[in-house]
Amino acid sequence: MQATTYTGTTPTAIAGIASTKIILPDLVSHCSFDIKINRHRKQATAASKKWLFRGDTNLTLKKRRSFHGLKAGLLTSMCYPDAGYPQLRVCCDFMNYLFNLDNLSDDMDMTGTQTTADVVINSLYHPNTYHTSSRAGRMTKDYWRRLLSTSTRGPQQRFVETFDFFFQAITQQAQDREDGVIPDLESYIALRRDTSGCKPCWALIEYANNLNIPDEIMEHPVIRSLGEAANDLVTWSNDLFSYNVEQSKGDTHNMIPVVMNEQGLDLQSAVDFVGDLCKQSIDRFNDDRINLPSWGAKIDKEVGIYVNGLAHWIVGSLHWSFESERYFGKNGRDVKSTRVVDLLPRRA
Template identity: 75%
Template sequence: MSVSNAAVTGSTTVSPRAKKIVLPNLVSHCTYQLRFNRHRKQVTTETKKWLFKDGNLMGKKRDAYHGLKCGLLTSMCYPDAAYPQLRVTNDFLTYLFHLDNLSDDMDNSGTLTTADEVLNSLYHPHAWRSSARVGKMTRDYYKRLILTASPGAQQRFIETFDFFFQSVTQQALDRAAGVIPDLESYIALRRDTSGCKPCWALIEYACNLDIPDEVMDHPTIRNLGEAANDLVTWSNDIFSYNVEQSKGDTHNMIPVVMNQEGIDLQSAVDFVGDMCKQSIDRFDEERSRLPSWGPEIDRQVDIYVDGLANWIVGSLHWSFETERYFGKTGRQVKASRVVELLPLRA
């Protein structure tokens, strides 16, 4: 079933193609404090120079960067980071969006080639030699990151970025085959295609944390990371659905739910919205169950968990500020929650 097929719910026939959707009210469900990093403007300016160096990104791609407002996202998600750490983090997030845009147009071999370049640059930042732009960018930010990141944060960053490339390779295969996975398989894959897990390692880096591996591997810490990942990722599927459906892209939870549950578009949006709200509730429940590892580790864990909460609230508000999902109407959509669907592209 494609997203444009008719669905029958009870005795009401849904038209083959809906004209609009109503978004769930996720912002009101999230009560965490939204804060901004004081280095936002400086970091945004420096990252722009870094990204555009040597004539990289021209025309529409350069315009899209300005509309992305990645510096705002980084500022909201890492509000307490010092300038050097915020700069590396903003460089990475900007580069990650660039990779995401590239992977949307990649086949399996293109994804593998990019993954090989990026991962070799991470595992061998001082020894790997390549003229590829993506490799140069990778080595540049990672050499700065390892100056102060703890060994555990470095390892988690590389491992989870490796998982990201494995998952986008599978996504490319599914896209080529026209496969819409079942919900359980999609969730497992999406937790890695989101790119959130390396961003969680950057919380450790940005806040100068050195949390023991056994603490980071504790089930409650893992569950908190998963709940935050689910909220950021599934809400992103709702917010990005309009643009993706216009391109016929089905790597999104909404068509997955429509296909599996046999429900219409708005019902699927509501279904995913409820899952998002449940993920916030799950985060709060897990947070109330945090054990103690002693004063110093507890202090660092609290900062890390606050960092996950910053990502939850920051990503929700940023989604209506960036032009990536709603163009220049984001604030209007935030107020009305009504999205007029784009026509399918030729």
């Protein structure tokens, strides 16, 4: 992997130009998919928060408020709008759990990330024989046992394999952070497709909709391309929306500083560059959707539900990003309207 060492220059000044604000690309208008919200949203959200908070002695009032403002239940309900309550609840639990892991991994070194990975992956592969007192392990076993009781084998296997990839990727991310490395764009894209955590969420589309699509069809190049296009949109748009908070902490695991560093662009030009890539990923998804092959009426119906699930993730994640307080605080709707983001000062 070609990379450069990050020497402490703020990401907003990598190209030599200090900035005080950025203008986000208009991704919402570029995405024409319909928004749906699951009718079990309130019930599943309340139950999942209770599950997340239970037994967490380190959960301060500030962290509790942060999770309320996250609105992970809304995201889940927009991304799995047709799921029954038991399936939606499992998806909600995983989403809350994944955000919790993401927050923890931001503060972990490589050793801490690897230790957590060992606990979680062993809990998934050996839910009945692996024993741990770790809270992450207990939570993993809890939602995983519920998923196993109602899921077919294919989604189970894809979930475990892709979650394993997630931990391998965030371990590499932790190593890059320790070494002060900004990867090249190609390497970053490959790594980001796994650090996003989207791939196990795609397996949950199958689970949430009670699908049983054969493995060879899920491995078909067009199906894989659709999943990759959806992953890229969710991931790269997230880099745009999370950039402000991340730059204030000096975090360079984001496509914007990667592009600035590799191509010598100023901040706004890098934002525009990433925005164009996001729009291209939506266009790729639409093109692949038109070119879906046919496998017969029964399988085509299930494949159609799966592809619709990817579309729900694309449009749901875009709109949720402005409803959540994770990226723009309580100003999300104003930012959605104006697309102007005032940059936070760099933290000491």
